[in-house]
Amino acid sequence: xxxxxxxxxxxxxxxxxxxxxxxxxxxxxxxxxxxxxxxxxxxxxxxxxxxxxxxxxxxxxxxxxxxxxxxxxxxxxxxxxxxxxxxxxxxxxxxxxxxxxxxxxxxxxxxxxxxxxxxxxxxxxxxxxxxxxxxxxxxxxxxxxxxxxxxxxxxxxxxx
Amino acid sequence: xxxxxxxxxxxxxxxxxxxxxxxxxxxxxxxxxxxxxxxxxxxxxxxxxxxxxxxxxxxxxxxxxxxxxxxxxxxxxxxxxxxxxxxxxxxxxxxxxxxxxxxxxxxxxxxxxxxxxxxxxxxxxxxxxxxxxxxxxxxxxxxxxxxxxxxxxxxxxxxxxxxxxxxxxx
Numbered sequence: 001x002x003x004x005x006x007x008x009x010x011x012x013x014x015x016x017x018x019x020x021x022x023x024x025x026x027x028x029x030x031x032x033x034x035x036x037x038x039x040x041x042x043x044x045x046x047x048x049x050x051x052x053x054x055x056x057x058x059x060x061x062x063x064x065x066x067x068x069x070x071x072x073x074x075x076x077x078x079x080x081x082x083x084x085x086x087x088x089x090x091x092x093x094x095x096x097x098x099x100x101x102x103x104x105x106x107x108x109x110x111x112x113x114x115x116x117x118x119x120x121x122x123x124x125x126x127x128x129x130x131x132x133x134x135x136x137x138x139x140x141x142x143x144x145x146x147x148x149x150x151x152x153x154x155x156x157x158x159x160x
Numbered sequence: 161x162x163x164x165x166x167x168x169x170x171x172x173x174x175x176x177x178x179x180x181x182x183x184x185x186x187x188x189x190x191x192x193x194x195x196x197x198x199x200x201x202x203x204x205x206x207x208x209x210x211x212x213x214x215x216x217x218x219x220x221x222x223x224x225x226x227x228x229x230x231x232x233x234x235x236x237x238x239x240x241x242x243x244x245x246x247x248x249x250x251x252x253x254x255x256x257x258x259x260x261x262x263x264x265x266x267x268x269x270x271x272x273x274x275x276x277x278x279x280x281x282x283x284x285x286x287x288x289x290x291x292x293x294x295x296x297x298x299x300x301x302x303x304x305x306x307x308x309x310x311x312x313x314x315x316x317x318x319x320x321x322x323x324x325x326x327x328x329x330x
Contacts, residue, residue, distance in 0.1 A: 078320040079299060085323035113306050113315025114298070122322050 016156045024068070024094070025150040026056040028143065031067035031091060033084060036074025038101040038133040045136040055143055064090040069146060071139070072119045075103035075110045085122050096149070098142050099125045102132045163189055168245035172214045180206055197252040200262055206251070207238070207268045215244040219265070222275035224283040228309045233257040234285050238265070255285060264290040282307035 030052075032042055046052045046060055061067040064087045076084060088097070099119050102108035105128040107117035119125060126149060127142040165173060176196065177184050183202035188195050198206050210216040218241040225235040232254035240249045255262055264287040266272040276287045277296040284305035287293055294300065299320060304311055 078322065082323045085325070112313060113311070113320075116322065117314075122325050 017154060018151075020155045021151045021153060024155065025147040028055070028057050028069045028096070028146060028150070029059045029061050029067045030057055031064055031070040031087065032060050032062070033070055033072045033087070034074060035072070035076055035080065036103065038073035038104070041133045041136055042071055042073045042100065042139060045139040050136040050140060052140065052143065055140070055147065057143055064088070065092065067091055068094070069096045069098060069143070070123075071098045071100050072104045072123070072125075073100040073133075075108060076116045076119050077114050078116055079114075081116050081119075081122055084119070088123055094150075094153075094155070096126045096146050097123050098127045098129065098139070098146065099123075100129045100139060100142070101134055102130065105130070108132060163187065163194070165189075165194065166245075166247065168214075168242065169194055169247050169249070172210070172216075172242075172247075172249065175213060176206070176209070179209060193248060193250055195250040195252060197254070200253040200255055203253050204263045204265060204268065207265045210240060210249070210251070211268055215242045216240040216249060217269075218243055219269035219271045219275070220248075222272060222279055224279040224285060224307065226283060226307065226309045227254075231256070234260045234283055236262060236279060236285060260285040261288055262286075263288050266290060281305070284308065 030046075032039065034042060044050055046058060052058050057069070068091070070088060070091065072084065088095075099105045103110055103115070104119050105125075107115050109132075111117070116122070127145045129138050129142045131138055163173075173187055173194075173196070177187075180198065180202055183199045183206065185197040185199065219238065220241050221239040223237045223239070225237065227233055227235055233256065235252055235254045238251040240251060241247070242249070253262060260283070262285060264272065264276060266276060266287075267289070273291065274296060276290055277292070277294060279285050280287060280293055281295045281297050282305060295302065298306070302320060304316060304319060306315065
């Protein structure tokens with residue numbers, strides 16, 4: 001049962017931007033960057049109960065070349081930060097980033113010499129999720145925020 | 161305080177004080193564990209003795225301590241387990257602040273290799289004749305020993321580099 005049965009012989013009008021953003025927003029494939037316990041909640045977020053597939057984000061791509069949203073889940077050491085940044089640089093534009101949990105957002109309880117105090121020190125983070133670890137619903141919420149952000153972007157047409 | 165030792169530990173302590181009379185500094189018990197402290201120059205001999213004669217075949221862990229005292233500042237604690245008698249013994253040695261150095265026990269227990277690297281990484285205690293004494297956790301060009309008391313909690317600004325945030329253009 002496709003959309004054509006509802007439309008009949010009719011047609012739709014839209015803007016190119018809206019169409020592109022609609023497509024992008026509903027196919028934001030995550031790049032799971034599971035560094036610690038948050039990764040377990042991230043798996044629940046992708047699993048059948050919370051079902052990220054409702055938002056088109058069920059395809060966890062372990063290849064940065066095929067993903068749009070990087071979910072940094074867990075505390076990030078200075079040593080790991082170089083690997084993360086390298087993976088981030090390999091992701092094709094446009095791309096978005098979620099800092100999941102207290103540790104990825106601020107360093108959290110790991111207030112020490114070895115842990116980067118927030119991944120926004122080296123990544124352009126779009127959404128921060130509070131919690132230690134956050135519930136999968138919070139990750140869905142962050143994803144919806146990313147979708148909202150994508151939908152307001154000028155992706156094809158320039159704002160003149 | 162009188163020691164409450166079971167038979168096998170009593171045997172071990174008796175054997176130690178007999179064989180290493182002038183190397184054994186103290187024996188005490190705390191929080192259910194038995195601790196012995198020895199002179200650092202007898203470390204390998206004592207370890208070999210404990211392993212060969214008293215079946216302490218399992219080295220569970222090596223820990224370091226910064227006592228922050230003017231003499232014998234660093235202490236290294238060897239957590240030994242005898243699987244045969246199900247007993248645990250903590251072996252302690254101390255070393256000086258200036259160029260702290262001990263003999264490696266990786267010749268006695270292979271497991272000591274990485275544990276000693278960890279103690280070196282965190283406290284800067286060097287282990288003589290260690291097969292591969294490099295840092296194990298921190299970057300190799302890191303200049304400090306982070307678990308020493310004088311090291312600030314949040315580290316030293318800029319001592320570990322963050323990645324470049326402008327991607328390569330070529």
